Amino acid sequence: MTAVILKNPAxxxxxxxxxxxxxxANRELKLERxxxxxxxxxxxxGGGTGKRNSALNLELGLWNRQTQLGIxxxxxxxxxxxxxxxxxxxxxxxxLTKWNALTPxxxxxxxxxxxxxxxxxxxxxxxxxxLQDKMEEYRDNGTRLGWLIDPKNRQVTIYRPHQxxxxxxxxxxxxxxxVLPGFILNLQVIWG
Numbered sequence: 396m397t398a399v400i401l402k403n404p405a406x407x408x409x410x411x412x413x414x415x416x417x418x419x420a421n422r423e424l425k426l427e428r429x430x431x432x433x434x435x436x437x438x439x440x441g442g443g444t445g446k447r448n449s450a451l452n453l454e455l456g457l458w459n460r461q462t463q464l465g466i467x468x469x470x471x472x473x474x475x476x477x478x479x480x481x482x483x484x485x486x487x488x489x490x491l492t493k494w495n496a497l498t499p500x501x502x503x504x505x506x507x508x509x510x511x512x513x514x515x516x517x518x519x520x521x522x523x524x525x526l527q528d529k530m531e532e533y534r535d536n537g538t539r540l541g542w543l544i545d546p547k548n549r550q551v552t553i554y555r556p557h558q559x560x561x562x563x564x565x566x567x568x569x570x571x572x573x574v575l576p577g578f579i580l581n582l583q584v585i586w587g
Contacts, residue, residue, distance in 0.1 A: 398525070401434040414481055415505060418473065425470070428481040430532070444518040447546060450584040451514060452486050458571075458578045465490040465511075473505035476536040481505055482529065484513040488575065509536040512574050516585070517545040530554045540574040546585055 409417070409432065417434075418426050427435040440448065452469050459467040468487045475481055487510035494502070501507060513533050515526050523545070530543050534554045541554035549565040563569075571578030 398438070398521075399436040400429075401436070411475060411481070411505070415473075425483065426481075427473075427483055430476070430478040430480040432479075438520070440518050441520075443546075444516065447516055447544075447585050448485055451516060451544075451580070454580055454584060455486050455488060455514075455575075455578070458575065459488065462577065463491070464576070466494045468510070474510055475505045475507050476509050476532065478532065478536055480532060480536075482533070484510065484533070485516045486514040488512040509533055509538045511537075511539045512571070513538050513541045515541070515543050517543065517547070519547065527552070527560075530560070540572055542569060544582075544585055549586060551582075 409428075414426075414428050418424075425437040425439075427437065429435065448470060452467070455467045459465060465488050468484075468489075470483055470485045472487065473481055473483050474487070489506070489508075489511050493508070493511070497506070510533070513530070515530060517523065517526055526543055530541050530552070531554070533541050534556060538554070539556060543552040543554070543560075545551070551563045551566055551569060553561040553563065553569075555561075567582060569580040569582065571580075
């Protein structure tokens with residue numbers, strides 16, 4: 396199954412509060428909203444993608460627990476991007492200072508910024524172009540490092556600010572660079 400996009404015919408998109416209410420009332424659905432107000436309904440993943448997502452989040456979470464440099468999030472976390480879009484990457488991370496600057500109320504809602512680090516993991520049913528566009532959107536809204544992981548083709552595209560995406564063919568590991576210092580993802584947890 397692929398994502399379903401409900402086009403916004405109105406001149407003004409639904410408000411952030413309305414979108415949050417829609418998500419709360421439909422917790423069984425994974426919803427996102429584009430900057431122009433289109434609603435994106437994503438189907439549940441299959442077992443292989445769920446296994447890879449879990450392994451990816453575990454690795455990021457273990458690194459974060461050891462370093463205590465920030466907060467790691469799973470795919471159910473919403474981010475309100477500066478362009479007006481509401482997105483939920485498969486895995487993400489922000490520095491602790493960014494988290495601590497939020498009020499307790501802000502911490503419980505969609506976070507009001509782009510994550511510093513994002514991962515999108517392509518599932519068997521995902522088309523590549525929408526994922527590439529989503530990664531560009533993260534980067535354009537302040538994400539400092541992004542990985543688009545394509546297990547089927549054993550490719551990773553790395554997104555960094557003010558740079559063209561870098562395509563890696565069958566890499567063994569990925570580095571968190573200066574955004575996630577010391578984080579190395581062994582891609583056997585994804586490829587295997």
